[in-house]
Amino acid sequence: MKKYLLITAIALSPFTGHTSNIIKNDKIEEQNNCFTSIFENYDSWRGFLENKYKKRIKSEEKRLKKLSWFDSSFGEEKFNYYKNNLSCSTFKYFxxxxxxxxxxxxxxxxxxxxxxxxxxxxxNGNYGGVVFGSMMHNLFPIANEGFIIVGSQYRGTFNKMAVNSDEFGGDDVHDVTALLDYVADIEGADTQRIGMYGASRGGMQTHLAMKKVTGIKAIATIAGNSDLLKGLEYRPKMENVYKKRIPDYEKNKISELEKRSVLSWVDELSPNIPILLLHGENDKRVSVKHSIHLAAALTEHKIPHKLVIYPDDDHGLRKNRESANKELVTWFKTNL
Structure with a gap:
């Protein structure tokens, strides 16, 4: 099923639509409603994918199998529910x-x-960019529980003309912290209750952002990496990403990876900001040891936290997505 989600995600990006100014700030440009263009209704979204599959897949059986998976994973009823109950926009900021x-x-x-x-x-880069399908799958359920969610695609993503590209935890962290300049301009936003969370590499981004900002009351990571150097022992192929993304990586490998590894500076974390760690026991991309070792260090430094490991689950927590969402919602409702 994982490959089907990837194919769907590629087919959905980027999405465009009519103006819907959720953020009332003149520095924000090109605010576009997510529920327009091919995402205006479920049939147009499904039809777009069906036509794409017809061009790429000769086997009718395989095409029908993908469409069946699509319907079971998303579905018209769920689509209409979120469209009726949530506002969603993409935007550009500088x-x-x-x-x-x-x-x-x-x-x-x-x-x-x-x-x-x-x-x-x-x-990193366009890979893993948040498209409509991943929003509906991962973010809409959380927002629907009474949260405003704001996120960055990071510099260079979906933008061929970008001045700078994703540095995998370098200057792109500014893209995260800059979002805090605009949260007060969202109608109905409570700026006294702000949390932050991230998935996979987003866990690293979360800890790095926390070094630069104040006002965040609680954080959470899903399959987050905490020690990039040690992580190369678990997944050596990640070095290809580091070589491509991290400036001067070959010259400063250890120092650059330590900068991005919360376990290298766990003693600097605030004892007043609780941390939720969610991880699948059989994660092949980011070993569960990242969260286990971080939890041990948090205990040692008396930093409040909760570690939840899902047995026999993978990087995306596909078998326990609903349970993981409940953990996130409860965590932030309790701590914000």
Whole structure:
């Protein structure tokens, strides 16, 4: 099923639509409603994919199998529910001279101000970019529980004309922290209740961002990496990403990886900001040892935290997605 989700994600990016200014700030440009263009309704989205599959896949059986998976994973009823209950926009903002793509999701109706979650995506470059399918799968369920979610695609993603590219935890961390400049401009946002969470590489981004900002009351990571150097023993192929993304990597390998590894500076973490760690026991991309070792260090330094390991689950927590979402929602509702 994993390969089908990847194919679907590629087919959905990028999405465009009509203006929907969720963020009331003149520095934010090109705010576009997520639920327009091919995502205006479920049939147009499904039809777009069906036509794409017809061009690429000769076997009718395989095409039908993919469409069946698509319907079971998303579905018209779920699509319509989120369209009716959530506002969603993509937007462009500027950081260090870079035009960066972002997104914001919020419930349409609320009688009170809502807490804000800064979400940090995984992957690198365009790979892992947050597209409509991944929003609906991973973010809409959280926002629907009463949160405003704001996130960055990171510099260079979906932008061939970018001045600078993703440095995998380098200056691109500014793209995360810059989002805090705009949360007060979201109607109904409670700037006294801000949390941050990230998946995979986004866990690293979360810890790095926390070194630069104040006002975040709780954080969480999903399959986060905590020790990039040690992680090369678990997954040597990640060095290809580091060589491509991290400036001067060959000259400064150890120091650059330590900069990006929270275990190297866990003693600098605040004892007043609780941390939730979620991880699949059979994660082949980011070993569960990253979260286990970090939890041990947090205990040693008396930093409040909760570690949840899902037996027999993978990097995306596919078998326990609903349980993981409940953990996130409970964590942030309790701690914000």
């Amino acid at each position: 950081v260090d001279g870079n035009a960066v793509e972002g997104f914001v999701i919020k419930p349409k109706t609320s009688t009170e101000k809502l807490p804000i979650l800064i979400y940090n995506r995984g992957g």
